[in-house]
Structure formats: C-alpha cells, structure tokens
Amino acid sequence: xxxxxxxxxxxxxxxxxxxxxxxxxxxxxxxxxxxxxxxxxxxxxxxxxxxxxxxxxxxxxxxxxxxxxxxxxxxxxxxxxxxxxxxxxxxxxxxxxxxxxxxxxxxxxxxxxxxxxxxxxxxxxxxxxxxxxxxxxxxxxxxxxxxxxxxxxxxxxxxxxxxxxxxxxxxxxxxxxxxxxxxxxxxxxxxxxxxxxxxxxxxxxxxxxxxxxxxxxxxxxxxxxxxxxxxxxxxxxxxxxxxxxxxxxxxxxxxxxxxxxxxxxxxxxxxxxxxxxxxxxxxxxxxxxxxxxxxxxxxxxxxxxxxxxxxxxxxxxxxxxxxxxxxxxxxxxxxxxxxxxxxxxxxxxxxxxxxxxxxxxxxxxxxxxxxxxxxxxxxxxxxxxxxxxxxxxxxxxxxxxxxxxxxxxxxxxxxxxxxxxxxxxxxxxxxxxxxxxxxxxxxxxxxxxxxxxxxxxxxxxxxxxxxxxxxxxxxxxxxxxxxxxxxxxxxxxxxxxxxxxxxxxxxxxxxxxxxxxxxxxxxxxxxxxxxxxxxxxxxxxxxxxxxxxxxxxxxxxxxxxxxxxxxxxxxxxxxxxxxxxxxxxxxxxxxxxxxxxxxxxxxxxxxxxxxxxxxxxxxxxxxxxxxxxxxxxxxxxxxxxxxxxxxxxxxxxxxxxxxxxxxxxxxxxxxxxxxxxxxxxxxxxxxxxxxxxxxxxxxxxxxxxxxxxxxxxxxxxxxxxxxxxxxxxxxxxxxxxxxxxxxxxxxxxxxxxxxxxxxxxxxxxxxxxxxxxxxxxxxxxxxxxxxxxxxxxxxxxxxxxxxxxxxxxxxxxxxxxxxxxxxxxxxxxxxxxxxxxxxxxxxxxxxxxxxxxxxxxxxxxxxxxxxxxxxxxxxxxxxxxxxxxxxxxxxxxxxxxxxxxxxxxxxxxxxxxxxxxxxxxxxxxxxxxxxxxxxxxxxxxxxxxxxxxxxxxxxxxxxxxxx
Ligand SMILES: *[C@@H]1O[C@H](CO)[C@@H](O)[C@H](O)[C@H]1NC(C)=O
Ligand SMILES: *[C@@H]1O[C@H](CO)[C@@H](O)[C@H](O)[C@H]1NC(C)=O
Ligand SMILES: *[C@@H]1O[C@H](CO)[C@@H](O)[C@H](O)[C@H]1NC(C)=O
Numbered sequence: 001x002x003x004x005x006x007x008x009x010x011x012x013x014x015x016x017x018x019x020x021x022x023x024x025x026x027x028x029x030x031x032x033x034x035x036x037x038x039x040x041x042x043x044x045x046x047x048x049x050x051x052x053x054x055x056x057x058x059x060x061x062x063x064x065x066x067x068x069x070x071x072x073x074x075x076x077x078x079x080x081x082x083x084x085x086x087x088x089x090x091x092x093x094x095x096x097x098x099x100x101x102x103x104x105x106x107x108x109x110x111x112x113x114x115x116x117x118x119x120x121x122x123x124x125x126x127x128x129x130x131x132x133x134x135x136x137x138x139x140x141x142x143x144x145x146x147x148x149x150x151x152x153x154x155x156x157x158x159x160x161x162x163x164x165x166x167x168x169x170x171x172x173x174x175x176x177x178x179x180x181x182x183x184x185x186x187x188x189x190x191x192x193x194x195x196x197x198x199x200x201x202x203x204x205x206x207x208x209x210x211x212x213x214x215x216x217x218x219x220x221x222x223x224x225x226x227x228x229x230x231x232x233x234x235x236x237x238x239x240x241x242x243x244x245x246x247x248x249x250x251x252x253x254x255x256x257x258x259x260x261x262x263x264x265x266x267x268x269x270x271x272x273x274x275x276x277x278x279x280x281x282x283x284x285x286x287x288x289x290x291x292x293x294x295x296x297x298x299x300x301x302x303x304x305x306x307x308x309x310x311x312x313x314x315x316x317x318x319x320x321x322x323x324x325x326x327x328x329x330x331x332x333x334x335x336x337x338x339x340x341x342x343x344x345x346x347x348x349x350x351x352x353x354x355x356x357x358x359x360x361x362x363x364x365x366x367x368x369x370x371x372x373x374x375x376x377x378x379x380x381x382x383x384x385x386x387x388x389x390x391x392x393x394x395x396x397x398x399x400x401x402x403x404x405x406x407x408x409x410x411x412x413x414x415x416x417x418x419x420x421x422x423x424x425x426x427x428x429x430x431x432x433x434x435x436x437x438x439x440x441x442x443x444x445x446x447x448x449x450x451x452x453x454x455x456x457x458x459x460x461x462x463x464x465x466x467x468x469x470x471x472x473x474x475x476x477x478x479x480x481x482x483x484x485x486x487x488x489x490x491x492x493x494x495x496x497x498x499x500x501x502x503x504x505x506x507x508x509x510x511x512x513x514x515x516x517x518x519x520x521x522x523x524x525x526x527x528x529x530x531x532x533x534x535x536x537x538x539x540x541x542x543x544x545x546x547x548x549x550x551x552x553x554x555x556x557x558x559x560x561x562x563x564x565x566x567x568x569x570x571x572x573x574x575x576x577x578x579x580x581x582x583x584x585x586x587x588x589x590x591x592x593x594x595x596x597x598x599x600x601x602x603x604x605x606x607x608x609x610x611x612x613x614x615x616x617x618x619x620x621x622x623x624x625x626x627x628x629x630x631x632x633x634x635x636x637x638x639x640x641x642x643x644x645x646x647x648x649x650x651x652x653x654x655x656x657x658x659x660x661x662x663x664x665x666x667x668x669x670x671x672x673x674x675x676x677x678x679x680x681x682x683x684x685x686x687x688x689x690x691x692x693x694x695x696x697x698x699x700x701x702x703x704x705x706x707x708x709x710x711x712x713x714x715x716x717x718x719x720x721x722x723x724x725x726x727x728x729x730x731x732x733x734x735x736x737x738x739x740x741x742x743x744x745x746x747x748x749x750x751x752x753x754x755x756x757x758x759x760x761x762x763x764x765x766x767x768x769x770x771x772x773x774x775x776x777x778x779x780x781x782x783x784x785x786x787x788x789x790x791x792x793x794x795x796x797x798x799x800x801x802x803x804x805x806x807x808x809x810x811x812x813x814x815x816x817x818x819x820x821x822x823x824x825x826x827x828x829x830x831x832x833x834x835x836x837x838x839x840x841x842x843x844x845x846x847x848x849x850x851x852x853x854x855x856x857x858x859x860x861x862x863x864x865x866x867x868x869x870x871x872x873x874x875x876x877x878x879x880x881x882x883x884x885x886x887x888x889x890x891x892x893x894x895x896x897x898x899x900x901x902x903x904x905x906x907x908x909x910x911x912x913x914x915x916x917x918x919x920x921x922x923x924x925x926x927x928x929x930x931x932x933x934x935x936x937x938x939x940x941x942x943x944x945x946x947x948x949x950x951x952x953x954x955x956x957x958x959x960x961x962x963x
Pocket of ligand 3: 564565599600
C-alpha cells in the first residue's frame with residue numbers, strides 16, 4: 001500500500017455538490033488525509049480520486065487507508081535506524097561532491113559518553129562517513145579513483161559539526177531589516193499551526209558566518225512571544241543547489257508536503273516551541289496565570305480531539321465488514337482539524353517540545369501541565385533557575401527534559417537574575433542533560449562552541465561540554481541517528497579544528513556539511529603546541545555550591561582588607577601602567593618566579609628576587625605571605641560599551657538609571673535649560689550591581705560609561721570603580737567627567753545628515769550653555785569627542801568633519817570612534833587622522849545594515865579589525881555591548897590575541913583592554929594609582945588562572961577575592 005498521492009494542482013473554486021461528493025468527502029477523510037480532503041473538496045483532483053475510491057470500496061470494506069491511519073496513530077516517532085544505516089548515499093548528497101579522505105586526525109567521536117577519541121583517518125563519500133580508523137589509502141585510491149581528495153590533518157582535532165538546538169537563523173535574519181523578521185506572530189498566544197519554515201529566509205548573512213564557527217545544523221525555533229509559538233524545523237546551514245528553504249531541511253516531517261510514504265514506518269519527529277514567563281506576558285499584556293490557562297485550554301482542546309480520533313479508530317477497526325455504504329458515512333470524518341493536528345501529535349509523544357522557560361514558577365507550571373496532559377518535553381531553554389530545581393525537571397511527564405543554556409549571558413531580565421555560570425556543572429551532577437545554545441542572533445551562533453568552552457571553564461566535565469553542542473543536542477532534536485557523532489553511516493558533517501576544540505579561540509580549518517567542504521580558502525594561524533591539549537581550568541567547586549546555597553545570589557561584596565603588608569612569592573610576571581601604556585617589570589628568575597611586597601596598597605618592592613626576598617625577611621609586624629604559584633600582577637582592565645554602572649537588570653526600568661532625552665527627537669524641558677542641557681553619567685551611577693562586581697572579581701576593575709541614550713546625544717562619560725559599594729567611597733568615582741559622547745547611526749533617528757548637521761553646529765564654537773561649554777572643550781582639543789559609529793560612510797563623514805573643525809581651530813580634535821564594525825575599511829584614513837577606535841563588540845557581527853561589511857577574522861580572513869587597525873597605527877580598544885558581558889573582557893582579549901596569530905605582545909593585549917580604552921575616552925590618571933590585579937597559577941589572560949586579589953593604591957588596600 002503506497003500512501004503517496006499525486007501532487008495536487010492548486011485549488012480551484014468549489015464545484016457543484018452532489019451526493020457522490022458528500023460520500024466521497026467522508027472517504028476522503030477516511031483515507032487518513034483529512035486535511036487534504038479539504039483541498040480535494042475544492043479541486044478537480046477530487047473527482048478523479050473519488051472515482052478510484054468508489055470503485056475500490058464498493059464492497060463496503062473499511063478502506064486500507066483508514067485502517068493504516070488508525071494503526072499508525074500509535075506508532076512512536078523516530079527513524080528506523082537499522083534500515084536508515086543501510087543507506088549507501090545520503091538523501092542530502094549533492095551529485096559531483098568528491099569523496100574525501102582525511103588522514104591522521106584526532107577524532108572526538110561523541111561515543112562512550114563523549115570520552116572516545118580515535119587517532120586515525122576518516123573517509124567521507126556520498127554525503128556519509130564511510131570509514132573511520134586506520135584506512136588503507138592505496139586501496140581507497142584504487143576503488144574511488146582520482147576523484148578521491150586526500151588530506152593530511154597532521155594530528156588536528158576533528159569533531160562532528162556543531163549542532164545548535166536553539167536558533168532563529170533565517171527567521172530573524174541579519175543584517176536586521178524589517179523585511180525579514182519572521183519569527184514571532186502577534187496574532188494569537190496559542191499558535192501550534194505556525195511553522196518556522198514559512199519564515200526561513202535563505203539570504204541571512206549568518207549562514208556562512210556560523211558555518212565558519214563549525215555550526216552545521218540548527219533547530220530553527222519560532223520566537224517566544226507566544227505561549228505556543230509554532231512548529232520548529234531542523235536545517236543544515238549549507239547552501240543547497242536548489243537554493244530553497246525546503247532543501248535545507250533535515251528529515252522534515254512528512255506533513256510539510258503531505259507525502260506519507262509508508263504508514264507502517266514510524267512518523268518523523270516534529271518540533272515545537274513553547275514559551276512561558278515574561279515574553280508571552282509582555283506580548284499579550286497579561287500575567288503568568290493567563291499564559292498557563294492559555295496552555296491548559298489549548299491542551300484540553302487537543303486532548304478532546306485526540307480522544308475523538310481514538311474513538312473513531314476503535315469504531316473503525318472494531319467492525320470486520322460494513323453492510324452499507326451509509327455505515328461508512330455514519331462513521332464520519334476522521335477528526336483532525338488542521339489548526340490542532342500538531343498539538344494532538346504532541347499528546348501522542350511525536351513532537352519534540354522545546355520550552356523557553358526561566359524561573360522555578362514557570363518550570364514547575366510546565367511540569368504540571370505535562371503531567372496533566374501527559375506529554376513529554378524535549379528541553380527547557382534558557383531555564384535560568386533549572387539548576388535550583390532539578391527535582392521539578394525530573395517530575396516532568398516521561399523522560400527528564402534536557403536543559404539548554406547560555407554560559408554567561410544572564411541577568412538581562414528578572415527571570416534571568418538568578419542564572420549561574422555554574423548551572424551546567426550542577427545540572428550535570430544531577431544527571432540532567434546539558435546543552436549549550438545560541439538563540440541566534442541573540443548570541444552569534446558562530447561562537448556557540450565558546451558557550452561550551454565557558455561551561456567547561458566553570459566546571460562542566462570536558463566530555464559533556466563537547467557533547468553539549470554536538471551529540472547531546474543532536475539526540476535532543478531526535479537526529480542522533482545521523483548527526484552529532486563521528487561514526488560510520490552518519491552524515492558527513494565534520495569540523496577539522498586548529499586547536500583543541502575546548503581551547504578558547506578554536507577555529508575551524510575546514511568544515512564539511514554532507515561531505516562538502518564549506519571554506520574555500522581557510523585562514524588559520526599556527527597555534528602553539530599547548531593549544532592542542534585539553535586546557536586546564538580553575539576549580540570552582542566552592543562557588544558552585546554557594547550558587548545553590550544562596551539561590552543564585554551568592555554574596556559578591558568585596559571584602560574589607562585586613563593586613564597592611566602582603567608578600568607575594570612565586571610571581572611569574574608583573575606589568576604596570578606607565579604614562580604611555582603598559583610595561584613589564586622584571587620579577588627575577590623565570591623558573592621560580594619573583595617576590596613582590598605590597599604595603600598599604602602600594603608596591604613596595606618588585607624586581608630582583610634577591611632584593612625583595614631580603615626585604616621580606618626584614619618585615620616587622622603582621623604580614624601575610626601568599627604563594628601565587630606562578631601567578632602574575634597586572635594593571636586592572638577597563639570596561640566600555642555597555643551601560644555598566646547604570647543598570648542592574650536591563651529589562652527592569654525600576655533597576656536602572658533610565659534613558660536620557662534626545663534634543664533631536666524630544667523637546668527638552670525648560671527646567672533643564674532646553675537643548676543646551678548636558679547630562680553626566682556620574683549623576684546616575686548605581687554601584688554594586690552583580691555585573692559590576694563580577695567584572696571586578698575577574699580583574700575588570702574600572703569602567704567608563706556614558707549616559708544611556710537611544711538617540712544622538714550621549715552626554716558626559718564617567719570613570720568609576722566596578723568594586724565600589726557607593727559613590728562616596730574612596731576611589732569609587734575615578735573621574736566625574738571623561739569625554740563628550742554622541743552616536744551617529746541610521747536607526748530610529750532623524751537622518752544621518754541631520755545628526756551630522758547638529759554635530760557640525762555644536763563644534764562651531766557658537767553654541768551657548770552647558771553643552772556649548774563642553775563642546776568648546778572638545779573644539780579646543782581638551783577632551784575627546786566619542787562617537788558611536790558603525791558604518792564606514794558615517795566614519796568617513798566624521799573624519800571630514802574633524803578636518804573642517806581643525807582648519808578653523810588649528811588644534812587637533814580628539815576623536816574616538818566606538819562600535820566601528822566597518823572601521824577596518826578606512827583603517828588607513830583613520831590612522832592618518834589620529835583617530836582611535838574602540839571595537840564593540842570585539843568580535844564583529846552584521847547586526848544592522850551599517851555593520852554588515854565586517855572583517856570576520858579567521859578562518860574567513862587572516863586579518864581581524866584589531867590587526868587591520870593596528871597595522872595603520874590606530875590606537876585600538878575593545879568593548880562590549882551588554883553589562884553581563886563586562887566580566888568576559890579577559891576572554892575577549894585573549895581571543896583577540898589568538899585571532900591576531902601571536903603578533904601582539906602581552907603588553908599590547910593588556911593595553912587594548914585598559915590603557916588604550918582610557919586614553920581614547922578621556923580618562924586621565926596617575927599610572928601609580930591604577931589598580932593591580934593579582935592572579936594565581938597563571939596570568940590574567942590564562943584560562944587556568946584565578947584572580948586572588950586586587951591591589952588598590954588609591955584606597956591603600958588589597959582586596960582579597962579568594963577567601
Ligand atoms: C558521563 O560522564 C560524566 C562526566 O564525566 C559522568 O559524571 C557520568 O557518570 C558519565 N555517564 C556515564 C553513563 O558513564
Ligand atoms: C516531500 O518531502 C519529503 C521529505 O522531505 C521528500 O522526501 C519528498 O520527496 C517530498 N515529496 C514531494 C512530492 O515533494
Ligand atoms: C598603613 O596605613 C595605616 C593607616 O593609614 C597605618 O597605620 C600603617 O602604619 C600603614 N602601614 C604601612 C606598612 O605603611
């Protein structure tokens with residue numbers, strides 16, 4: 001019995017109804033193709049098919065189709081793995097793809113709980129992994145002929161392609177243009193009938209970028225604005241010869257084209273998005289109670305339909321023969337309304353339900369829902385509080401759901417406030433499957449592996465960290481029979497890495513999807529040998545335990561110092577701030593490391609080991625001796641780019657300083673002095689946010705922040721300590737006014753030319769009032785003008801404007817560009833104009849049209865924006881965009897250095913994250929007053945080191961961060 005139907009012509013207008021039509025309508029339904037029946041009813045094909053059916057069933061037997069449909073109702077979803085593995089050619093094979101033999105690799109297979117590594121060769125042919133281990137090259141050349149491409153991996157790490165279990169690729173396309181934002185429906189809170197496939201844009205700039213990060217497969221979920229957002233689809237990211245969304249799908253359910261090839265085979269997995277908590281509440285202006293009721297009402301409806309289907313089938317199957325045609329007519333239609341059929345399939349356990357759900361209240365609610373209606377859940381996504389309630393997860397109906405997390409993206413809204421970087425470790429200890437996900441473009445999925453690296457850093461075992469973005473994510477999307485592992489018979493989706501995949505900055509040297517190499521001219525830098533090994537990481541057991549004890553809010557307050565004098569021994573490296581940047585200080589012999597003595601927050605002795613050792617023995621009174629185990633002392637880092645210091649929880653206005661008024665858009669109240677008002681960020685500072693304290697604790701000891709603005713005007717920046725508890729504390733506000741900030745951008749404002757006109761006038765020296773005063777200081781070159789600009793065209797205009805002003809004033813205008821996605825296109829001109837650039841974010845992404853011409857860096861380009869600008873003598877800094885990311889500056893710096901291929905000195909790298917930023921933003925301070933960060937077991941850029949203390953000369957103290 002073949003279930004396939006001829007393809008249907010497009011529906012034509014309804015035809016005259018006859019009795020035959022009515023009977024056949026029932027038959028149409030009975031064939032188990034009820035939703036097609038609707039189409040048939042309105043189509044020419046209907047008549048033809050009716051004739052066939054009439055003839056076939058004149059003995060009034062239950063049609064085979066109905067029997068099959070009814071039997072099929074109870075089949076479990078999935079793939080018949082045995083017959084699948086017998087395939088010799090992949091359904092996704094592109095004819096002409098050459099077989100590839102990769103010799104001599106270090107292959108992480110994903111097997112044995114992610115612990116298996118095979119040293120050997122890999123054969124990819126017909127879109128499938130055809131061999132793994134020690135393969136006979138000569139024999140293969142013989143059988144596969146000269147088509148065989150033979151490559152030597154030279155012991156490189158090889159993994160399966162990265163699998164992203166939460167992406168909006170294609171649906172929320174980049175650069176963001178309003179013509180391609182197709183991931184959220186605002187129509188109804190319950191919409192199981194929608195399909196992410198219908199919004200899948202094939203021209204998202206992210207596809208090649210994410211592939212360049214090793215991502216080969218993604219589950220494209222609808223957004224989280226609805227409680228039930230719709231059906232999700234698994235895609236492979238590569239371009240197909242057909243260039244269509246449909247051809248990107250991996251094992252789509254047959255529903256997409258109503259081709260049910262064989263009713264005896266299990267149906268393919270379907271996927272669906274659910275969301276609870278803040279997002280649906282916001283979109284529909286209601287409460288969690290409303291959302292849960294919407295769920296229950298929908299599931300109740302689906303349950304009733306399911307019952308009707310089951311009753312229909314038990315009636316249909318109970319009779320051996322049917323006396324009259326009218327009996328069959330009495331049986332009625334198979335109840336399967338198109339709007340609800342997918343939700344009914346959820347109740348039949350055939351849909352991988354992915355629930356966006358953060359807090360205990362929501363996780364608990366969904367656990368109850370799943371038990372009330374008896375359906376399983378594949379994964380909770382975001383799930384910021386999952387690690388606090390593992391028993392709730394285990395209570396979900398059926399198998400315990402996986403948890404799909406961000407590594408350190410947290411606290412951006414209330415639901416995420418108790419998120420912990422230790423959650424992956426804690427969940428794994430509770431036996432729960434941990435996945436890392438991008439939510440692309442929330443995080444750029446090109447760097448999904450970075451999420452796994454961070455999870456590993458914070459304690460997730462290495463095997464589970466790799467599995468969290470490969471084998472386990474493939475399993476959770478029901479694709480573990482063909483992707484996520486390197487194994488014979490699996491899809492030929494393979495990444496050859498330039499380092500150990502868990503080493504920060506790991507970059508694909510080649511990516512294969514369905515056996516097709518995706519990088520045409522990969523650019524990777526040779527890395528030092530230690531990058532090929534599993535990186536060492538600090539031990540965070542104590543912190544992880546605290547995260548649970550304090551329900552996600554362990555105290556971060558910086559401890560008051562005790563001892564006046566501290567002797568640090570075994571100091572491998574010391575750097576200090578100078579008036580021009582960063583300089584190394586010798587700490588004596590390389591082997592044992594030197595001694596550094598700190599008295600009342602000031603370095604009293606650093607240098608020749610012998611000298612400080614003697615000084616140490618002569619110390620009087622109480623002092624503490626600390627062995628840094630080869631650690632370092634380095635100047636504190638400086639954060640810029642986010643509203644750090646003005647926010648606690650981004651999405652909660654009551655926790656934030658707020659947004660300033662913009663004179664180009666708002667009328668400024670008279671009490672402020674009209675448009676000539678200028679706002680100081682210093683006046684809105686909020687100290688001791690968790691993000692600021694977390695930044696302090698990793699050595700990001702200060703930050704420069706401008707008032708939060710959605711418009712052109714930015715106001716006056718402030719430099720402050722991230723470790724201070726209030727503004728009146730010694731050294732809390734480091735500089736009240738640093739520079740004048742504006743933003744010239746293309747979104748949500750009057751035209752760029754209008755913004756430039758305003759800037760031109762402000763720089764004319766003819767403007768009165770407070771704003772005129774500060775712009776006069778800019779004009780005379782006393783304080784910098786910091787302009788957020790991303791587009792090369794806007795930057796070019798700013799360089800011209802600078803020239804015009806300078807012709808007038810005859811003094812150099814200090815101009816700094818921030819953002820700078822396209823700055824590399826004008827590197828030479830920017831260098832010649834002595835303009836500095838703070839790249840934020842530090843790794844570029846084409847968010848908007850004005851950022852789209854990025855210099856992506858390895859493996860797509862050898863240069864990065866950092867190196868391209870440095871080559872032209874530009875002073876460069878790197879920044880971030882959101883406050884949670886401030887704590888990742890040490891990672892960002894290390895990564896920028898890795899991408900630069902070893903051409904930056906450690907001093908230059910530290911400068912990019914501290915002195916350069918301060919210089920470009922108008923910070924002026926005595927180099928001797930700069931905080932020093934003390935690390936144990938390595939230096940501040942090593943992932944295995946930990947920050948032990950911060951020395952604050954200004955406060956005359958050492959702050960201990962370890963005890
Ligand atoms: C898988 O690995 C994790 C971490 O190494 C370990 O805790 C767990 O027990 C292992 N599971 C099995 C089934 O071996
Ligand atoms: C329908 O989709 C399935 C699954 O992708 C595919 O194998 C089949 O060829 C398609 N059939 C038609 C008629 O398009
Ligand atoms: C450190 O400062 C305290 C208080 O100002 C002072 O009493 C003490 O003598 C100082 N210690 C040293 C070693 O200078």
